[in-house]
Amino acid sequence: MGLKIEHMILLWSLLLIPVLLVLFWIIQAGRRRKLGRLADPALVAQLMPNRSTVKPVIRFxxxxxxxxxxxxxxxxPMIGTKEKQMKTEGIDVIIALDISNSMRAEDLKPNRLESAKAAVDGLLNRMGDNRLGLVVFAGTAFTQMPLTxxxxxxxxxxxxxSTGDIPAQGTAIGTAIELATRSFAETEGRGKAIIVISDGENHEDDAEAAARKAAEKGILVSTIGLGSTTGSPIPEYRNGTAIGYKKDRQGNTVMTKLNETMMKQIALAGKGIYVHGSGSDVGLDAVMSELGKLQKKEMDEVKYSEYDSLYPLFAFIALCFFVIESLVSNRSYQWTARMNLFNDKKNTAK
Known part of the structure; x- marks a missing residue:
């Protein structure tokens, strides 16, 4: 059963739910403290017999x-209702993206990382039947998205x-290539490639050896070098505000340079090509054009040709919740209040 969401960007709006939960708890706790300072809880209950502490929670x-x-x-959200077996023909590409702090350098606008992300985003619209995966790396590497x-x-x-996703700083290109290599399925005859996007300041491992091993398995490793060879400072931020540039222990501004030699050596070992990233596509188009020569293999894939929108169902459920919420009063039921009053009179008579 296939499920897809038309407006995926709105997933972020779901963060509003926990935010409102926290605000509600803070407001309710504040009200309880204020009432506690005014009078004893038992006296408050006598003075405000119709006040309910449970109803506001139920309404919320x-x-x-x-x-x-x-x-x-x-x-x-839409649910697939009609399956269709389709033949797809393409290659598998994993992009290994450097997210170390040096990728904040602004020798590409707005910075190296955002330029790379924009280029990959543009590539998504031109992938056709090819599958794409994402690996990110700094001092270590992890899979951001499997092949899809x-x-x-x-x-x-x-x-x-973002550059804050991996606390361990560094540029472990070799680790990223090894992880990407393990991520490919054992599909004979289907072209496989890794595209490393980085400034090449590799201080962690033997990236050339990792690229060579990938090539031995039939996986091409191409590289895109980002940044200038003359160097650029690394902006530092606090609470989203720029506070200057990264400095070393002697107080000198740290300059990050594109290590073009390293990136070329990795591409050579991986039997791919090297491109100096520039322009809006940061060289991705040139690499993908070269990868177009790779062998494509047909794969059977189940796709849905018809989808039914779940909008009416979810909108109806939302309406039901809001109607019930409007019917719940914050006050106690009148008959319970009368019963308490009747009991109080009997106790007084005794």
Whole structure:
């Protein structure tokens, strides 16, 4: 059963739910403290017999439920209703993207990392039947996204990448190539390639050896070098505000340079090509053009030709939650209040 979301970017709006939960808890706790300072809780209960402490919580739960389903409805999730077996022909490409601090350098605008992300985002619209994966690296490496042809999901994973994702700093290109190599399925006859996008300041491992091993397995390793060979300072930020440039222990501004020699050696060992990243595509188009010569293999893939929108269902559920929320009063039921009053009179008579 296939499921896709038309407006994936709106997934971020779901963060509103936990934010509202925290705000509600803070407000309720503040009210309890204020009432506690005014009078004893037992006296407050006598003075405000109709006040309910449970009803506001119940109302808020129904409100949150309504908001959740409303947000889901606006995203327009769709469920596949008609399967179709399709033949797809393409290659598998994993992009290994450097997210070390040096990628904040602004010799490419707005900076090296954002330029690379924009280029990969543009590539997604031209992937055709090719599959794409993402590996990110700094002092170590991890898989950001496994091989997929779901480019809507790929855009979400791509947008989420930042230089703060890996605390361990460095540029472990070899580790990234090894991880990418292990990520490929054992599919005979289907072209496989790794594209390393980095400034090449490798201080961690033997990237050439990793590229050579990948090439021995039939995986081409191409590289794109980002940045200037003359060097550029690395901006530093605090709470999103620029506070200057990174400095060494002697107080000198650290300059990060493109190590073009290293990037060329990796591409040579991996039997791929090297491109100096420039322009809006940072050289990706040139690399993909070269990869177009790789052998393509047909694969059977189940795709859905018809989808039904879940918008009406989720919108109806949201409406039900909001209606119930509006019917729940913050006051106690009148008959319970009368019962308490009746009991008080009997106790007084005794």
């Amino acid at each position: 739960i129904f409100f949150l439920g309504g908001l959740l389903f409303l947000l889901l409805a606006v995203m327009n 042809s779901d480019y809507n999901a790929a855009q979400i994973f791509l947008d989420d990448i």
